[in-house]
Amino acid sequence: MDIKDLRINEARLRSTLEEMAKIGATSGGGVQRLALSDEDKRARDLFVKWLKEIDCEVTIDEMGNIFGKRHGKNNELSPVMSGSHIDSQPKGGRFDGILGVMGALEVLRTLYENNVVTERPIVIVDWTNEEGSRFVPAMVASGVWAGALDRDWAYDRTDINGKKQGEELERIGYRGPAPARKWPVYAYYEYHIEQGPVLERERKTIGAPKGILCLHWYDIYLEGEANQVGPTPMQGRHDALCSAAEMILKVNEVPGKMGGNMVATVGEIQNYPNSRNIIPDGVHFTVDIRSWNDEQALRAWVSLKRDFQEIANRRGTPMRVEETLRVEHAPFDEKLVQRVLDCAGELGYSSNYMVSGAGHDASYMNQICPTVMIFVPSIGDRSHVEVENTTWEDGRAGADVLLHCLLKTANEK
Numbered sequence: 192m193d194i195k196d197l198r199i200n201e202a203r204l205r206s207t208l209e210e211m212a213k214i215g216a217t218s219g220g221g222v223q224r225l226a227l228s229d230e231d232k233r234a235r236d237l238f239v240k241w242l243k244e245i246d247c248e249v250t251i252d253e254m255g256n257i258f259g260k261r262h263g264k265n266n267e268l269s270p271v272m273s274g275s276h277i278d279s280q281p282k283g284g285r286f287d288g289i290l291g292v293m294g295a296l297e298v299l300r301t302l303y304e305n306n307v308v309t310e311r312p313i314v315i316v317d318w319t320n321e322e323g324s325r326f327v328p329a330m331v332a333s334g335v336w337a338g339a340l341d342r343d344w345a346y347d348r349t350d351i352n353g354k355k356q357g358e359e360l361e362r363i364g365y366r367g368p369a370p371a372r373k374w375p376v377y378a379y380y381e382y383h384i385e386q387g388p389v390l391e392r393e394r395k396t397i398g399a400p401k402g403i404l405c406l407h408w409y410d411i412y413l414e415g416e417a418n419q420v421g422p423t424p425m426q427g428r429h430d431a432l433c434s435a436a437e438m439i440l441k442v443n444e445v446p447g448k449m450g451g452n453m454v455a456t457v458g459e460i461q462n463y464p465n466s467r468n469i470i471p472d473g474v475h476f477t478v479d480i481r482s483w484n485d486e487q488a489l490r491a492w493v494s495l496k497r498d499f500q501e502i503a504n505r506r507g508t509p510m511r512v513e514e515t516l517r518v519e520h521a522p523f524d525e526k527l528v529q530r531v532l533d534c535a536g537e538l539g540y541s542s543n544y545m546v547s548g549a550g551h552d553a554s555y556m557n558q559i560c561p562t563v564m565i566f567v568p569s570i571g572d573r574s575h576v577e578v579e580n581t582t583w584e585d586g587r588a589g590a591d592v593l594l595h596c597l598l599k600t601a602n603e604k
Contacts, residue, residue, distance in 0.1 A: 194307060194598055195595075197301060197305060197307070197594060197595075197598070198301075198591055198594070199294075199297045199298060199300075199301050199587060199590045199591055199594055200297065200300070200301065201583060201584075201586075201587040203297060203300065204293065204294065204297045204583075204586060204587060204590055205583050205586070207241075207293045207296065207297065208285065208286070208289065208290065208293050208586070210237070211234055211237070211277075211285075211289055211293060212285040212289075214230050214233045214234045214237070215228075215230035215231075215234070215279065217282050217577055219282065219577035219578070220285070220577050220578065221279075221282050221283055221284050221285060221576065221577030221578070221579065222279045222283055222284070222285055223279060223280075223281055223282055223283065224277065224278055224279040224283075225278060225279065225281065225322075225324060225325040226278040226319060226320035226321075226322065226324070226325045226326060226356075227255070227278075227319070227320065227325070227326070227356065227359035227360055227362075227363055227365070228325070228363075229363070231277065231278055231363065232363040232364070232365065234277045235255075235257060235277060235317070235363075235365060238257065238277065238292065238296075238317060239257060241296060242257075242259035242296070242315070245261070245299055245300055245303040246261075246303070247259035247260055247261055247299065247315070248260040248261075248262070250367070250369050251365060251367030251368075251369065252336070252367045252368075252369040252370060252371040252372075253342065253360075253366055253367055253368070253369065253370060253371045254319050254331075254332040254335050254336065254342065254345065254360070254371040255319035255320075255332060255360045255365040255366060255367065256316060256317065256318055256319050256332050256333070256336060256367075256371065257316065257317040257365075258314050258315070258316050259296075259299070259314065259315040259316075260312055260313075260314045261299050261302065261303075261312060261313045261314075261315075262308075262312050263308060263309045263310055263311045263312040263313070263601065264308055264309070264310050265310055265311065265604075266312055268310065268311045268312070268377070268604070269311070269375040269376055269377040270311055270312035270313060270314045270376060270377060270601075271309075271311055271312075271313050271314070271376075271377050271378050271379075271380070271597055271600045271601040272313075272314045272315075272316055272376050272378070272379045272380070272556070272560075273291075273295040273298070273313070273314075273315055273316070273379070273380040273381065273382065273593065273597060274291060274292055274295050274314075274315050274316030274317055274318065274381065274552075275288045275289070275290070275291025275292050275295075275317070275318065275321070275381055275382065275383060275551070275552065276288035276289075276291075276292065276317060276318045276319075276320075276321035276322070276552065277289055277292055277317050278319070278320055278321060278322050278324075278325075279322065279324075280322055280324050280575045281324055282576070282577050283322075283575055283576070283577070283579070284384075284573075284574055284575065284576060284577065284578075284579025284580070285579065285580075286384045286569075286579055286580070286581050286586075287383075287384060287386065287574055287575065287579060288321055288322070288383070290382060290383065290384055290567075290581070290586060290589075291381055291382040291383050292315070292316075292317050294382040294586070294589060294590040294593055295315045295380075295382065295593065296315060297590050298313075298590065298593055298594045298597055299313065299315060301594060307598075309597075309598065309601035309602050310601060310602045310603065310604055311377060311600075311601040311602070311603070312601075313597060313601050314376075318330070318332050318333045318336075318552045319331070319332035319360075319365075320332055320356070321333070321551070321552055323408075323516075325350045325351075326345075326348045326349070326350055326356040326359075327348060327408070327410070327515055327516070328340075328348075328408055328515050328516035329406070329408070329516065329550055330518070330550060330551070330552050330554065330555060331345050331348070331356070332345070332371065333552035333555040333556065334518075334555050335371045336371050336372065336373055336555070337373055337555040337556065337558055337559055338372070338373055339518075339555055339558065342371055343357075345357070346358075346360075351461075373559050375560075376556070376559055376560040377560065377561075377600070377601075377603075378524070378527060378560055378561045378562070378563075378600050379553065379556040379557075379559070379560055379561070379562045379563075380527075380562075380563055380564070380565065380593060380596055380597060380600075381551055381552065381553040381556070381562075381563075381564045381565070382564070382565045382567075382589055382590065382593045383551060383564055383565070383566060383567075384566065384567055384568075384569045384574060384579070384581050385398055385566040385567065385568055385569045386548070386549045386569050386574035386575070387548055387549070387569065387572060387574075388569075388572035389543060389545050390543055390545075390566060390567070390568035390569075391568045391569065391570065391571075391572065393543050394541070395541045395542055395543040395568075396535070396540040396541050396542065396567065396568070396585060396588050396589075397531065397532075397535040397540050397541070397542040397543070397565065397566065397567065397588065397589065397592055398542070398543050398545050398564075398565070398566030398567070398568075399528050399529075399531040399532045399535070399542055399543070399544055399545070399563070399564075399565070399566070400523065400528075400544075400545050400546050400547040400563075400564050400566060401522060401523060401528060401544060401545070401546055402483075402520060402521045402522040402523045402546060402547065402557075403520060403521040403523075403546075403547040403549075403550065403551060403553060403554050403557075403564075404481040404482055404483050404520055404546065404547065404548055404550075405481060405482055405483070405484075405485045405488050405517075405518060405519050405520040406479075406480075406481055406516065406517075406518045406550040406554070407478075407479070407480040407481070407488050407489075407492060407514075407516065407517050407518075408477065408478070408479055408515040408516035408517075409477065409478040409480075409492065409512060409513065409514055409515060410475065410476075410477055410478075410512070410513040410515050411435075411438065411474075411475065411476050411477070411478065411499065411510065411511075411512055412473070412474075412475050412510065412511040412512075412513070413431040413434050413435055413473065413474045413475075413503065413508045413509070413510055414431065414472065414473060414508060414509045414510075414511075415429045415430055415431030415432070415434070415470065415471055415472040415473060415474070415507075415508045416428075416429035416470065416472055416507070417464065417469050417470055417471070417472035418469070418470045419468065419469065419470075420467075420468045420469065420470055421468070423470060428470055429470075429472075429506060429507040429508055430470050430471055430506065430508070431462075431463075431471045431472055431473055431474040431508045432462055432471040432474055433506060434474070434502050434503055434506045434508040434510075435460065435462075435474040435476055437502045437506075438476075438495075438498070438499050438502055439457045439460075439476065441495055441498045441499070441502075442455050442456070442457050442478055442495060443455070443457075445480075445491050445494060445495055446491070448491075448494065449487055449490060449491045449494070451482065451484060451487055452482065452483060452484075453480070453481065453482040453484070453487055453488065453491065454479075454480075454481050454482075454548070455478065455479065455480045455481075455491065455495075456478075456479045457476050457477060457478060457479075458477055458479060459475075459476060459477040460474065460475070460476040460477075461474065461475045461476075462474050477515075478492075478495065480492060481548060481550075482520070483520050483546065484520070485519050485520055496512065499512075518550065518554045518555070521553065521554045521557040521558075521562070522557075523553075523557065523562055523563045523564065524561035524562060524563055526561070527561050527562070527563035527596075527600075528544070528563050530563070530596055530599060530600070531563055531565055531592060531596055532544065534592045534595045534596050534599070535592050537595070538588070538591055538592060538595065540588050540591075540592065545566070547564060547566070549574075551564065563596075565589055565592055565593055565596070566589070567581055567585040567586060567588060567589040568581060568582075568585055569581060570582070
């Protein structure tokens with residue numbers, strides 16, 4: 192068979208995704224596979240099993256990243272890599288992350304059954320804890336691998352129950368022996384659902400983003416003074432939750448204040464002691480700022496921090512700030528972006544040149560090698576929720592584009 196005629200097996204891709212969706216399945220049709228949970232371990236075990244069935248050389252590094260290598264004709268050449276993540280958000284969707292891993296697996300299965308050997312090796316990867324929903328920050332293991340984050344600092348990150356990331360890696364048996372350290376990669380492809388409205392609105396099948404917005408995460412801790420709510424007059428209270436409420440509104444207002452294409456969100460909040468008849472004496476909340484313009488995002492944070500301090504001083508609620516994550520915007524390799532557009536056209540799929548508003552491991556890979564992403568539509572613009580959905584036809588289309596992009600890139604000498 193001419194490799195131009197190769198196509199992935201849609202039924203097998205669907206079956207693989209449905210099998211993964213059973214692990215951590217929720218009543219609302221989504222999944223809950225938090226990083227390094229028992230569910231994550233089961234999914235990892237299954238993924239490793241599938242890799243071995245197609246004779247991939249499996250390596251697990253000290254951050255739990257799983258690499259499956261399919262040898263090429265010349266294994267001295269740096270490999271082409273593709274992958275994403277298996278972990279999910281709490282009550283997340285069935286396609287976020289996992290489509291990129293299972294799509295790449297389906298590509299390797301297609302090459303395996305058709306005895307196609309590329310010039311360069313191809314490596315599939317599952318990055319640990321991309322979501323950052325259990326252990327902050329997001330994309331932590333690809334960040335360590337790329338040299339942007341410190342391994343021991345990542346090991347010491349704790350979840351809401353005080354469990355350390357390094358210890359949980361050990362517990363589930365995925366603290367591997369290989370160093371979590373970058374090595375030469377020829378090119379990186381990440382296949383993903385869009386998680387936005389553009390492709391569906393434009394009625395396009397394939398998205399080729401020019402890059403990813405910058406991603407800034409901040410954790411705000413406020414200290415108030417607890418007291419019984421009934422006898423304590425309103426005047427003179429030091430209510431940490433009231434301070435937080437004012438600050439959260441400032442976050443919502445800052446994109447309009449700064450102008451340009453920027454978003455800012457508070458997505459997590461903890462209130463202490465969280466009793467209806469006690470004035471709150473502690474609040475922790477998060478701030479997420481994203482923009483294509485790194486300087487604009489930083490200016491927004493400076494403005495917010497100034498507003499936060501004024502509110503904290505006025506209400507008598509001392510504030511502590513942790514600047515948790517800063518990843519600069521990632522412009523992708525123009526030649527690879529064009530390759531995605533070209534492959535889509537050759538396969539008869541419509542395409543759209545766009546931008547990614549969501550964070551991905553591709554942000555860190557972009558610092559290591561030429562990088563690009565392939566998007567397919569998200570139905571109803573929904574993601575990180577149980578109703579997240581993508582048609583199987585679109586899933587097949589994206590995997591076919593990935594197949595032919597990898598074939599072309601991995602056959603370059």
